[in-house]
Amino acid sequence: MIKVEHLTKYYGDFLAVSDLSFEIEEGHVYGFLGPNGAGKTTTMNIMTDCLSATSGRVEVGGHDIFEEAEQAKKLIGYLPEQPPLYMNETPAEYLRFVGEAKGLRGDELRAQIDKVIGQVRIEAVRDRRISALSKGYKQRVGIAQALLGNPKVIILDEPTVGLDPIQIIEIRDLIKELEREHTVILSSHILSEVQAICEKILIIAHGKLVAFDTPDKLERSLLSANEITFTTDAKANVVRALLAKVDHLTDTELEEREDGLLSARLKTDSKDIYAVSRQLFFAFAEEDQPLLELNLKKASLEDIFIELTESGGEDQAGDGTTPEEREDEAV
Amino acid sequence: MIAVLKHELRSYFHSFTAYVFGAFLLAIVGVGSMLYNLQAAVSNFEYVLSFGSIVFVVIVPILTMRVIAEERRQKTDQLLYSLPITTTQVILGKFAALLVVYLIPLAVISVYPAIFAQFGDVYLPTSYGSLFAIFLMGAALIALRVFISSLTDNQGLAAGVGIAVILFNYYSVSLSEYVSSTAFGSMVAIIVLILILYFVIRYLTKNEVLAYGVCFVLAAVVCVVGWTDSSKFEGLLPRIMKTLSLFERFSAFVSGVFDMTAIVYYLSVAAFFLFLSVQSLEKRRYN
Numbered sequence: 001m002i003k004v005e006h007l008t009k010y011y012g013d014f015l016a017v018s019d020l021s022f023e024i025e026e027g028h029v030y031g032f033l034g035p036n037g038a039g040k041t042t043t044m045n046i047m048t049d050c051l052s053a054t055s056g057r058v059e060v061g062g063h064d065i066f067e068e069a070e071q072a073k074k075l076i077g078y079l080p081e082q083p084p085l086y087m088n089e090t091p092a093e094y095l096r097f098v099g100e101a102k103g104l105r106g107d108e109l110r111a112q113i114d115k116v117i118g119q120v121r122i123e124a125v126r127d128r129r130i131s132a133l134s135k136g137y138k139q140r141v142g143i144a145q146a147l148l149g150n151p152k153v154i155i156l157d158e159p160t161v162g163l164d165p166i167q168i169i170e171i172r173d174l175i176k177e178l179e180r181e182h183t184v185i186l187s188s189h190i191l192s193e194v195q196a197i198c199e200k201i202l203i204i205a206h207g208k209l210v211a212f213d214t215p216d217k218l219e220r221s222l223l224s225a226n227e228i229t230f231t232t233d234a235k236a237n238v239v240r241a242l243l244a245k246v247d248h249l250t251d252t253e254l255e256e257r258e259d260g261l262l263s264a265r266l267k268t269d270s271k272d273i274y275a276v277s278r279q280l281f282f283a284f285a286e287e288d289q290p291l292l293e294l295n296l297k298k299a300s301l302e303d304i305f306i307e308l309t310e311s312g313g314e315d316q317a318g319d320g321t322t323p324e325e326r327e328d329e330a331v
Numbered sequence: 332m333i334a335v336l337k338h339e340l341r342s343y344f345h346s347f348t349a350y351v352f353g354a355f356l357l358a359i360v361g362v363g364s365m366l367y368n369l370q371a372a373v374s375n376f377e378y379v380l381s382f383g384s385i386v387f388v389v390i391v392p393i394l395t396m397r398v399i400a401e402e403r404r405q406k407t408d409q410l411l412y413s414l415p416i417t418t419t420q421v422i423l424g425k426f427a428a429l430l431v432v433y434l435i436p437l438a439v440i441s442v443y444p445a446i447f448a449q450f451g452d453v454y455l456p457t458s459y460g461s462l463f464a465i466f467l468m469g470a471a472l473i474a475l476r477v478f479i480s481s482l483t484d485n486q487g488l489a490a491g492v493g494i495a496v497i498l499f500n501y502y503s504v505s506l507s508e509y510v511s512s513t514a515f516g517s518m519v520a521i522i523v524l525i526l527i528l529y530f531v532i533r534y535l536t537k538n539e540v541l542a543y544g545v546c547f548v549l550a551a552v553v554c555v556v557g558w559t560d561s562s563k564f565e566g567l568l569p570r571i572m573k574t575l576s577l578f579e580r581f582s583a584f585v586s587g588v589f590d591m592t593a594i595v596y597y598l599s600v601a602a603f604f605l606f607l608s609v610q611s612l613e614k615r616r617y618n
Contacts, residue, residue: 012537045409048412048413049412049413050412050616051616052616069415070415070416071415073413073414073415076413078409078413080406080409080410080413082406084407084408084409084410085405085407086342086405086407088342088345088346089341089342089345093341097334097337097338097341098410098414100333100334100337101334101335101338101414101415101416102414102415103415145410
């Protein structure tokens, strides 16, 4: 549906987007994730012809956005970070203008306006001035504008920024509904949000694509960075002897607690964390030593995000080493 | 383009802009015709238009100050870029809407000569010729102002610069009497203009080399011509100022001459500044 090839954008000497390439297929919700200033908005602006690229190509439904701008833009509905609203108009007037500019006329225009107003649920305020609406309603009017003309792709730049928690949930539900008819691309710097709505995630940092996968696979790709913790009432020297039988342990830490129990923290470089924990369990079971508690800690998406975006944009998805400080950030 | 035109018209008539503009124009022409045609019993309606033309200095900037500057401020320009319409259509739609707002009071005014003709001898061809000319002159000024508005996102600045530019244009003929007409004076003035051009090009293109190159070549040409044949610069500055004046050309119509070169001049000025406005909008895509 959308093909981005070797996209590069300089602002003067500042490199905002660097040789970015990816392809977006029809019918999913894509999340554009990156810290502030990573180049998300720049990329979205270029994809919607609001900005020119220094080099590279963007193709929408087979039309080059720079060469055949009109055909390409008919396939896209765009909501910029700040919704582009005419404050002294009503939503109905505003949507009429956008619909006409998208080439809708007469009955079709009226039908489409009624449809999108219903979709984003702004019937109650359709004849109030936009300047008097709450932020959540303004955002909905902005989304309604993007939906007019039934474009195949809806691009939303940080659609939930500045909204209160209830509004955020409403907008997220709305985005999920849109998925049935449209391909949705949304950007965010909030991880849980992208994790909750998106089927595929593009992580960009410093203008480069550092990861592009489903949330599950992204998590699995870093499973090797795992930790096992357990509590036992065995003695420290017994535990050490037992741990020596377990393979793939890179680091062990034992701590005698005040209640007489022993806590241990293990790190492993194995790709299969369950194999390690099974081995651990039987090692203790064979010697009749109880494991009172056994926990596995997987790398969360947040860990991946921090690691990928802090590493200067290098792709380290397969690397597998875990920085110590990550555990503080983990959820 | 039609969508932009309708949208702009709606916003002009929802706000005070169209009414203030129309009221101003009708008031000044009304006062003019009362003074000239009724009290002094002069049958030439074109004198009224000549008298009223100064009002353009104020009303055109009021009409046009928000045309593009406001889109920038509200960030709605991003919407215009992302819609499947070209920047040319946006500019033409906005310009056409301004012309409609401008034509409404002119339509009312066009009845005056016909009314006066009922009560005396009015030479209608001059009256309507002048009315036509003032329409084109206004169109050229509006196009100029659309361009100025496209340079900034500050309405106040857009209006201020607009008033200054049109006022200078209005008085440039009178001023031209006072500026130096010697070859040296004109040469210095032209070098200064080239310097200004340098800053304008640098601001618009952000390309130091281009601005420097263009202006260096121009300055070199001026110096070479001035050195070989300084008589070329004799009285050049006043001549340029007279040529550039939109208002000066209107006076020909008032004297009863239907000046085709002036018509072409107005149309070219309008087309030139609309072209620059499109470029100015396009330029925003590049930074």
